[in-house]
Amino acid sequence: MIPNQQNIKSEIKLDASLDFIFETVELGVLIENLNRQVEFANTLFCKLFQISLTPQELKSSSFLDNASVFSLNFEDPIRFEKSIIETPQSQSIVRNEKWKLQNGKTVLRDYIPIFNGNDLTGHIWLYREYKPIAKIQPTENFGSIIEKALNQLPSEIAIFNVHQQFVYANKAYVNSNEKRLWAIGKTLVQYFSYANLPVQTALYRVENINNCIVQKKAISWEELNISLAKNKQYYLRTCYPVFGEDGQVESVIEQSIDISQQRKLELELKAATEHFFSTLDSVNDIVIQTDGELKLQFINKAWENISGQRLEVYQGKSIFDVLSITRYELYGKIFAILSGEAKEKTGLLLLKGKDGKEKQLQYNLQSSFNVDTNKQGILATLTDITKQQLQETQLLELVKREKELNELKTAFVNMVSHELRTPLTVISSSAEILDLMLMAGKGHDEVSIYTKQIIDEVEKMTAFMQDLLMVSKIEAGKIEMNPKEIDVVNFLSKIINNGFNPWKDGRKTELIVKRNPKNVAIDDSMLQHTIQNLLQNAFKYSSGKDNVKVRVAFSNSHYTISIIDDGIGIPANEIEKLFTSFFRATNTGNISGTGIGLIVAKYFTEQHKGFISVKSRINKGSIFTIKLPYKQ
Numbered sequence: 001m002i003p004n005q006q007n008i009k010s011e012i013k014l015d016a017s018l019d020f021i022f023e024t025v026e027l028g029v030l031i032e033n034l035n036r037q038v039e040f041a042n043t044l045f046c047k048l049f050q051i052s053l054t055p056q057e058l059k060s061s062s063f064l065d066n067a068s069v070f071s072l073n074f075e076d077p078i079r080f081e082k083s084i085i086e087t088p089q090s091q092s093i094v095r096n097e098k099w100k101l102q103n104g105k106t107v108l109r110d111y112i113p114i115f116n117g118n119d120l121t122g123h124i125w126l127y128r129e130y131k132p133i134a135k136i137q138p139t140e141n142f143g144s145i146i147e148k149a150l151n152q153l154p155s156e157i158a159i160f161n162v163h164q165q166f167v168y169a170n171k172a173y174v175n176s177n178e179k180r181l182w183a184i185g186k187t188l189v190q191y192f193s194y195a196n197l198p199v200q201t202a203l204y205r206v207e208n209i210n211n212c213i214v215q216k217k218a219i220s221w222e223e224l225n226i227s228l229a230k231n232k233q234y235y236l237r238t239c240y241p242v243f244g245e246d247g248q249v250e251s252v253i254e255q256s257i258d259i260s261q262q263r264k265l266e267l268e269l270k271a272a273t274e275h276f277f278s279t280l281d282s283v284n285d286i287v288i289q290t291d292g293e294l295k296l297q298f299i300n301k302a303w304e305n306i307s308g309q310r311l312e313v314y315q316g317k318s319i320f321d322v323l324s325i326t327r328y329e330l331y332g333k334i335f336a337i338l339s340g341e342a343k344e345k346t347g348l349l350l351l352k353g354k355d356g357k358e359k360q361l362q363y364n365l366q367s368s369f370n371v372d373t374n375k376q377g378i379l380a381t382l383t384d385i386t387k388q389q390l391q392e393t394q395l396l397e398l399v400k401r402e403k404e405l406n407e408l409k410t411a412f413v414n415m416v417s418h419e420l421r422t423p424l425t426v427i428s429s430s431a432e433i434l435d436l437m438l439m440a441g442k443g444h445d446e447v448s449i450y451t452k453q454i455i456d457e458v459e460k461m462t463a464f465m466q467d468l469l470m471v472s473k474i475e476a477g478k479i480e481m482n483p484k485e486i487d488v489v490n491f492l493s494k495i496i497n498n499g500f501n502p503w504k505d506g507r508k509t510e511l512i513v514k515r516n517p518k519n520v521a522i523d524d525s526m527l528q529h530t531i532q533n534l535l536q537n538a539f540k541y542s543s544g545k546d547n548v549k550v551r552v553a554f555s556n557s558h559y560t561i562s563i564i565d566d567g568i569g570i571p572a573n574e575i576e577k578l579f580t581s582f583f584r585a586t587n588t589g590n591i592s593g594t595g596i597g598l599i600v601a602k603y604f605t606e607q608h609k610g611f612i613s614v615k616s617r618i619n620k621g622s623i624f625t626i627k628l629p630y631k632q
Helices: 016-024 043-048 063-073 077-090 136-152 177-183 188-194 199-215 260-282 302-307 327-338 386-439 444-476 488-499 524-540 572-577 597-607
Strands: 002-005 028-033 038-041 094-100 106-116 119-129 157-161 166-169 219-226 232-243 249-258 286-290 296-299 344-352 358-370 375-384 484-487 509-514 519-522 548-554 558-565 611-617 621-629
Touching: 028 043, 043 119, 063 077, 077 094, 077 106, 166 177, 177 188, 188 199, 199 219, 199 232, 199 249, 232 260, 286 302, 286 358, 302 344, 327 344, 327 358, 327 375, 358 386, 386 444, 484 488, 488 509, 488 519, 488 524, 488 548, 488 558, 519 524, 524 548, 524 558, 524 597, 524 621, 572 611, 597 611, 597 621
Parallel strands: 509 548
Antiparallel strands: 002 219, 028 038, 028 119, 094 106, 106 119, 157 166, 157 249, 219 232, 232 249, 286 296, 286 375, 344 358, 358 375, 484 519, 548 558, 558 621, 611 621
C-alpha cells in the first residue's frame, strides 16, 4: 500500500448501516449540525420525549425550536432549555448528566461535540433511562449489537489505544477470526509482520495514529493497494480521536473508505480534460478562460501561433492584459454577461501578429462556470478574420471598381457622342454653306468665316483625341518623365504669347512673378500640357470677364504656379470630384469640355512630386494652383 496524506473535509452523513445501529440500541439519539439543525433522530428519542413527529419529519428542523417544546417533559424545563443552549459552547464532552422527568423517571444525558480537525462541525446528544439496579446487562447488549453492526460494514474499522495497540478490529479490517483475536493487544507492525503484509504501510499508519493522538484531531490520507493481478485499489483512511472525561485522547478509531471508483472517475475526467485541452491547443481559434476575478486560467497555443508572444508571459494576469479592448467597453460587456443581462457579447479587435502585421480578430464573450472557485468566469474565443476581411474588402473594391467603370463607360459614351457630334455637325453645316457661297461667287472674306469654323472644330477634335490618347498612356504606364532645367518664367511667357495673348475673344493673359525667379528641373512637355489645359479652362469658363492671370511664386523649397479667373466658379460640393474621369461641374451648361484635362494635369503634377489644389466660389471665379519642388 502506498499512502498519501492529505487534509480531507468531512460532513455529517449517516449511511444505512449506522441508521440501523442507532435504531436498535437502547439510546435516544439526536445529531445536529453546526447550524443547530437536526441531521438525525431515532425512534427512541421521539418516544422518550413524547414527540408527535416522526424522526424523518424532525430532520432539518431547528433543534433549539424543538427544545422549547420537549423541555416541558422535565421537572425544570427552563434549566433544561438553557443547558441545550449553553452546553455546546464549551465544546467539551459531557457524560452522565442526570435529568428528572415530570413522570418521575430519570434519564442520563451525554453530549459529544463533533470535530473535523480543529473545526467544530456538529453535536451528538445521547439519552438513556437511568436504571441503577441493572446496568451491566444493557451495556453488554449494546456492545454486542455494536460489534455485530460494525462487522457487517464494508469499511475497515479498528480501535487502537494510546500505545497504538489493537483494541478492536472488524471483519473488514482483519477477515480471519484467528488473526483478529491474535491482533488484540498487538501493534500494527506486529500484526503486519504476522499477517505477512508490507511493514512500511504499518509504520505509516502508526505515524498517523500518533499524529492523531498528539494533535487531538482527525488525520486523513490515501492508500494505494496494488494486488497481485496489478489491480489498483484506492482507500481513504481517517483516524478519529476519542476523548475521555479529562479531555485527553483515550483511543483512536481508524476507518477506511474504498474510493477506487471515485479515483477511476477522477482519472477518466482528468484524461478527458487533458484530451479536451489538447484539442483546444490544436484549433486555430484563440480560447481564453478566466476565473471569477477575471484572471487567466487557460489560454491555448493559438495565441502564441498568432501573436508570437509566449503563453508564460500571461500567467496570473488579467484578461485586460490580453484583449486590446478599451476597459470601459470590455467592463460593460463582461458585466452584462456575468449579471445575466446578456448571454454573449461580440466585437472586433486588432492584434499585432508575429509577422509584425496587424491582425483583425472577431471575439465572442460568454460566461464560464469555474468548479474550483464556484464562481462565474469568462470564456473568450477569438477568430482571425484578417484574410476574410481582406477578401471582403477586395470584393467590395472590385464591385466599386466595376460600378465606376460602368459609370465611366456611360460618361465616356455620352461625352464622346457630344464632343464628336457637335464639331462634326458644325463642320458639315459649314461645308454646305461654304459650297453654296462658292457657287454664288462670294468673296474670300465672307468665305473665311466658315473655313475658320471648320478649322476650329477640327482643332477641338484633335485636342480631344490627344487628351484621350494621353489618358490611355497614363493608365498603361507608358509615359516617361524626362526632366531638364528650364527658366520657368520664360517658359510660361512663351506658352502665354503663343496662344493666350490674346485669347480668341480678345482678352489677354497677365503674368505675375513673386520673389526671385529660379531655374527648375521639370519635364517641359508635361508642364506645357498642364498649363495650356488650365489656361484654356480659365478663358472658356470666364467669358465676358476680366483678363486671366498667371502668378508664379518662388520660395526656398518649392515654387507655385496659379491660374486665376473671374468666371462662373465651381460648386463647393463638387470640387473634390473635379479630378475624376469625365466629371464636369453641374453649372457648365453648354460650354464644351471633356472632363479629362484635369486628370492629365493632376497626373503630371504628381509625377513631379507636387500637388494641384483648387479654390473657387460660384460667380466669383477660380484659382488652380500647382505646387512643385525645384529638383526631381
